[in-house]
Amino acid sequence: MEPVGVIVRACMRASTDPGLVAMEVAGKTYLQHQLDRVHTAFDRLDCVVVTTELQENRSIIRICERLGVPFYVGDSHDALGNCYKAAEQHAFKSVMLLDSGSPLIEPVLLVRMMSEYLRLGVPSNYVGNRIRRTYPAGMEAEITSVDTLMEAYLMTSKFADFADPTALLRRGELPQCRRVDFVQAVDQSRWRFRLDTLADHQRLSRLLGLVQKYSLQEVMTVAEAHGLLSEDDGSK
Numbered sequence: 411m412e413p414v415g416v417i418v419r420a421c422m423r424a425s426t427d428p429g430l431v432a433m434e435v436a437g438k439t440y441l442q443h444q445l446d447r448v449h450t451a452f453d454r455l456d457c458v459v460v461t462t463e464l465q466e467n468r469s470i471i472r473i474c475e476r477l478g479v480p481f482y483v484g485d486s487h488d489a490l491g492n493c494y495k496a497a498e499q500h501a502f503k504s505v506m507l508l509d510s511g512s513p514l515i516e517p518v519l520l521v522r523m524m525s526e527y528l529r530l531g532v533p534s535n536y537v538g539n540r541i542r543r544t545y546p547a548g549m550e551a552e553i554t555s556v557d558t559l560m561e562a563y564l565m566t567s568k569f570a571d572f573a574d575p576t577a578l579l580r581r582g583e584l585p586q587c588r589r590v591d592f593v594q595a596v597d598q599s600r601w602r603f604r605l606d607t608l609a610d611h612q613r614l615s616r617l618l619g620l621v622q623k624y625s626l627q628e629v630m631t632v633a634e635a636h637g638l639l640s641e642d643d644g645s646k
Contacts, residue, residue, distance in 0.1 A: 412502075412503035412504060413456065413503075413504075414452075414456075414502070414504045414505060414506050414524050414527065414528070414553060415452075415456045415457070415458065415497060415500060415502030415504070415505045415506070416448055416452050416456060416457040416458070416505065416506045416508065416520075417457075417458050417459075417460050417493050417496055417497060417505055417506070417507050417508070418441075418444065418445065418448065418457065418458070418459050418460070418508045418509065418510055419460050419461075419489060419492075419493065419507070419508070419509040419510060419575075420441055420459050420460070420461050420467075420470050420509070420510035421461055421462055421464070421467055421470070421486075421510075422464070422466040422467055422469060422470065423464070423466065424509065424510060424511065426606050426607050427606070427607050427608045427611070428466070429466070429469075430605050430606075430608075430610075430611055431470065431510045431511075431605070432469040432470065432473065433611065435611075435614070435615040435618050435619070436615070436618040436619040439473055440510070440513045440605055440614075441459070441470065441473055441510055441513075442473065442477060443513040443514075443618055444508075444510060444512055444513045444514075444515055445457065445459075445477065445479060447513075447514070447515050447516070447517050447624050448508070448515065448517070448520065450517040450624055451517040451518075451520040451521045451524075452506075452520070454478070454479065455480065456500075456502075457479065457480070458479075458480045458481060458482055458496050458497075458500055459474050459479055459480070459481040459482070459510075460481070460482045460484060460489075460492050460493060460496045461481060461482070461483055461484075462483065462484055462485060462486035462492070463483055463484070463485070463486060464486050467483075471483065480500065482495070482496035482499060482500075484496070487569075487572065487573075488572050489572060489573050489574065489575050490559070490562060490563050490566060490571065490572050490573075490574070490575040491563055491572065493505070493507060493559060493575045494556065494559040494560055494562075494563050494575075497556045497559065498556060498560075502556055503533065503555060503556060504527070504533055504553060504554065504555045504556065505553065505554070505555075505556055505559070506520065506523070506524060506551055506552065506553045507551070507552045507553070507554075507575055507576060508550070508551055509550070510605075511548065511604050511605045511606055512548045512549065512550060512603075512604065512605070513548075513605055513614060513618065514548055514549075514603045514614065514617065514618070514621075514626075514629050515548070515549060515551070516549060516624060516625060516626040516629075517624050518624075518625065518626075519539075519545070519549060519551065519626065520551055522592075523537060523538075523539070523551055523553060523592050524553060526590070526592060527553045527590075530590065532588065533554075533555035533557065533558070534554070534555055534557070534558050534584075534586050534587050534588070535553075535554065535587065535588050535589075535590055536552065536553070536554045536558070536576065536579040536580070536587050536588070536589050536590065537552070537553045537554070537590045537592055538550075538551060538552030538553065538576070538580070538589075538590075538591070538592060539551060539552075539591070539592045539593065540552060540576070540580060541580055541589060541591055542591040542593055543599040544593040544594045544596070544597045544598065544599055545594060545598060545599065545626075546598045546599065546600075546601040546602060546603050546604075546626070546630075546642070547599075547601070547602040547603065547604040547642040548602065548603035548604035548605070549603065549626065551592075552576050552579075554576070554579060554587065558579065558584065558586075558587055559575065561584055561586075561587075562575075562576075562578045562579060562584060565578060565583070565584070566578060598626075598630070599642070600641050600642060601630070601633075601639055601640070601641065601642060602640045602641060602642035602643070603617070603629060603633075604642070609640075610640075613633075613638045613640055616636065616638060617629065617632060617633055617636075617638055620632050620636060
């Protein structure tokens with residue numbers, strides 16, 4: 411199978427409290443913190459930031475231009491179509507989908523998930539950690555083929571499904587798409603490292619100034635040591 415490309419969906423309105431993704435903490439924007447981690451696992455040219463044409467998202471485009479990161483600008487009402495079209499434009503055969511609420515995403519998790527997807531050898535599979543959750547919120551990742559995204563795009567009729575690129579896949583509504591849960595032995599799903607609210611920002615800005623490596627184990631250890639562990643309430 412062909413190597414996997416990466417799409418990071420980033421919009422200023424994607425969070426409950428808008429604009430967080432472009433805020434600077436510990437010398438970098440949240441988006442750059444996440445991209446630095448993704449680029450540890452993937453080649454820079456295989457990672458594309460997908461945003462939309464809305465005026466406020468020009469901040470995201472400027473960040474990408476400054477960092478030399480490929481980006482795609484699409485329709486603000488069609489996240490699924492944007493992901494499919496961006497992947498097609500960059501000639502990806504399979505794609506890992508992330509969103510910009512994960513500034514502490516673990517590169518090893520991404521490599522292991524990609525390796526499992528490639529090992530299974532069936533491009534139409536959906537491999538992800540969003541159905542059966544064992545990872546903390548903020549560690550979400552999913553992989554499938556671009557052809558499968560295209561089929562989902564052609565089948566989608568609900569507005570909510572255009573807003574969530576893998577909704578049909580996770581619900582099992584594509585018969586040829588086998589869902590494969592990517593899990594870890596220790597269930598850490600009760601914890602939250604997701605960027606969505608100002609409360610998240612207050613905790614994550616401190617964490618990003620304290621962690622020195624890109625491992626989930628270090629994030630957990632540092633968060634516990636400094637009273638920064640927070641339970642996930644299921645939002646976003």
